[in-house]
Amino acid sequence: MVVATPGAVESSVARSNPIDLLIVGAGLTGLSAAQRFVRQSPGRSCLVVEAQDRVGGNITTRSGNGFLWEEGPNSFAPTPELLQLAVEVGLKDQLVFADGKLPRFVYWDGRLQAIPMSPGAFWNSTLLSDRGKARLLLGAAGFVPPILGATVQARGGEETVREFFTRHLGQETMERMVDPFISGVYAGDPDALSASAAFRKMAAMQAAGGGLAAGAIRTLLAKRRAAKTAPPADPNLPKPKSGELGSFREGLQMLPEAVAKELGDRVKLGWRVEAIARSSNGDYTVDLATPDGPRQITTRAIVLATPAPATANLLQPLAPAASAALHAIPYPAVACVILAYPETAFAQSLRGFGNLIPRSLGLQTLGTIWASSLFAGRAPQGWAHLINFIGGAQNPGLINKTEAEIADIVHGDVRRILLKEDVAPKVLSVKLWRRAIPQYTIGHADRLATLHRELAAWPGLFPCSNYEGGVALGDCVRHGWDQAAEVDRYLAQLPV
Numbered sequence: 001m002v003v004a005t006p007g008a009v010e011s012s013v014a015r016s017n018p019i020d021l022l023i024v025g026a027g028l029t030g031l032s033a034a035q036r037f038v039r040q041s042p043g044r045s046c047l048v049v050e051a052q053d054r055v056g057g058n059i060t061t062r063s064g065n066g067f068l069w070e071e072g073p074n075s076f077a078p079t080p081e082l083l084q085l086a087v088e089v090g091l092k093d094q095l096v097f098a099d100g101k102l103p104r105f106v107y108w109d110g111r112l113q114a115i116p117m118s119p120g121a122f123w124n125s126t127l128l129s130d131r132g133k134a135r136l137l138l139g140a141a142g143f144v145p146p147i148l149g150a151t152v153q154a155r156g157g158e159e160t161v162r163e164f165f166t167r168h169l170g171q172e173t174m175e176r177m178v179d180p181f182i183s184g185v186y187a188g189d190p191d192a193l194s195a196s197a198a199f200r201k202m203a204a205m206q207a208a209g210g211g212l213a214a215g216a217i218r219t220l221l222a223k224r225r226a227a228k229t230a231p232p233a234d235p236n237l238p239k240p241k242s243g244e245l246g247s248f249r250e251g252l253q254m255l256p257e258a259v260a261k262e263l264g265d266r267v268k269l270g271w272r273v274e275a276i277a278r279s280s281n282g283d284y285t286v287d288l289a290t291p292d293g294p295r296q297i298t299t300r301a302i303v304l305a306t307p308a309p310a311t312a313n314l315l316q317p318l319a320p321a322a323s324a325a326l327h328a329i330p331y332p333a334v335a336c337v338i339l340a341y342p343e344t345a346f347a348q349s350l351r352g353f354g355n356l357i358p359r360s361l362g363l364q365t366l367g368t369i370w371a372s373s374l375f376a377g378r379a380p381q382g383w384a385h386l387i388n389f390i391g392g393a394q395n396p397g398l399i400n401k402t403e404a405e406i407a408d409i410v411h412g413d414v415r416r417i418l419l420k421e422d423v424a425p426k427v428l429s430v431k432l433w434r435r436a437i438p439q440y441t442i443g444h445a446d447r448l449a450t451l452h453r454e455l456a457a458w459p460g461l462f463p464c465s466n467y468e469g470g471v472a473l474g475d476c477v478r479h480g481w482d483q484a485a486e487v488d489r490y491l492a493q494l495p496v
């Protein structure tokens with residue numbers, strides 16, 4: 001049996017030995033798992049260790065000179081779990097929502113074109129040709145060619161995102177609407193992403209036949225039926241309107257900070273897990289580097305709420321096949337370039353969510369969020385700031401560029417798309433994420449199956465991160481909560 005935590009340790013570590021649960025990583029996934037676990041199992045001990053000196057992981061809000069900006073995620077789809085978490089940690093009054101009706105634009109044919117959100121707007125839109133619209137409607141109605149081609153057959157029918165959407169909605173919709181979305185939102189490559197892994201719900205919609213439109217209607221009806229039998233929604237939760245995106249008055253960082261505050265001294269910053277081993281009695285021993293030197297903790301269960309490469313390194317000695325599967329998940333680099341301009345510099349009103357840019361145009365910027373148009377108080381009077389994304393799976397050379405070069409490229413694209421004159425921007429930040437967002441590429445489901453198959457031999461070890469179940473912040477909260485319940489079930493069946 002391994003001895004835990006040397007020296008004078010804090011109460012949460014010292015209270016029990018072994019502790020019940022160690023959560024590695026204080027990003028939103030790990031913090032959500034911890035918050036749920038502590039609430040549902042108040043008698044059990046839990047510790048969250050975070051390698052950095054701050055909580056939140058990718059969530060990074062910064063401010064200065066009257067601006068408030070996000071260098072990672074910029075907003076969230078207000079899922080019930082995320083809203084409930086925000087309310088539970090006391091942030092109900094701090095929630096802010098961006099108008100769901102704000103238009104989203106695609107830069108096409110030399111100008112910004114609104115993505116049509118209604119049948120009337122669809123007919124009047126020039127984003128697609130008449131032929132492209134007809135192809136989209138026919139495909140959505142179920143007139144879809146079968147999967148053809150030896151390559152797809154050899155993959156067991158697993159289609160890339162490009163193959164799936166071209167087959168269902170046509171080449172124009174793929175190029176002008178789906179591709180900008182894939183590259184702008186997921187920093188992804190439609191020729192590499194797996195449709196069934198990255199667009200699970202859409203793939204399921206078409207599986208039942210009748211096309212995507214019929215699938216969408218079936219999904220909607222099923223949701224309505226489920227809503228009738230579901231327990232009444234918590235009246236304390238805010239009820240955002242359809243299409244609204246959320247944040248907090250002082251930015252997204254408020255959420256991880258509030259969760260960490262609730263967890264108190266259960267959260268340890270600057271504590272990096274370096275190795276995990278299993279004792280003969282089934283407990284795990286964990287070696288950590290901490291600001292006070294090396295420590296060892298013994299725990300009955302571990303949640304690895306760390307990105308795939310970090311999880312892979314920790315699992316290597318225990319589960320080499322799982323480790324290799326995790327190492328195979330690509331995380332392309334993305335830079336968030338935050339530029340501010342006087343409002344008078346823009347060629348048109350900035351009323352909108354932002355603009356996406358199809359890859360076929362050859363511009364390097366993936367997309368731009370008109371950030372100060374979404375939430376109040378993000379820029380001083382007379383100024384606007386833009387969050388631009390550049391890099392991603394289709395631009396691996398980004399990491400070889402300097403920050404100044406990256407800012408110059410993005411400003412050039414902003415100048416072309418949004419400005420009426422060449423005004424030098426205030427460069428608020430160039431934040432390079434060397435490993436930004438996990439890509440659910442062809443073979444992703446097999447990789448996850450390998451991970452879980454091998455970890456079945458290591459009961460009590462739970463991988464839980466955004467490489468599974470979705471990358472959106474709401475997915476991270478749901479996944480963390482589900483994981484907390486699973487850990488609880490696991491601990492309950494252990495001998496006392």
Ligand SMILES: Cc1cc2nc3c(=O)[nH]c(=O)nc-3n(C[C@H](O)[C@H](O)[C@H](O)COP(=O)(O)OP(=O)(O)OC[C@H]3O[C@@H](n4cnc5c(N)ncnc54)[C@H](O)[C@@H]3O)c2cc1C
Nearest residue numbers: 025027028029051057058072073074075273310471472473
């Ligand atoms: C640029 C960018 C923009 C995005 N935009 C949006 C958006 O607008 N909306 C949205 O919903 N989602 C967005 N996302 C996705 C979303 O931010 C992520 O999916 C989510 O934040 C991941 O949270 P996580 O807790 O799973 O992982 P992370 O945030 O990566 O947290 C993992 C934590 O584990 C820690 N860690 C790693 N190794 C160790 C170790 N050995 N010991 C201890 N700690 C360790 C890390 O330091 C880190 O803090 C964006 C992501 C990026 C990168």
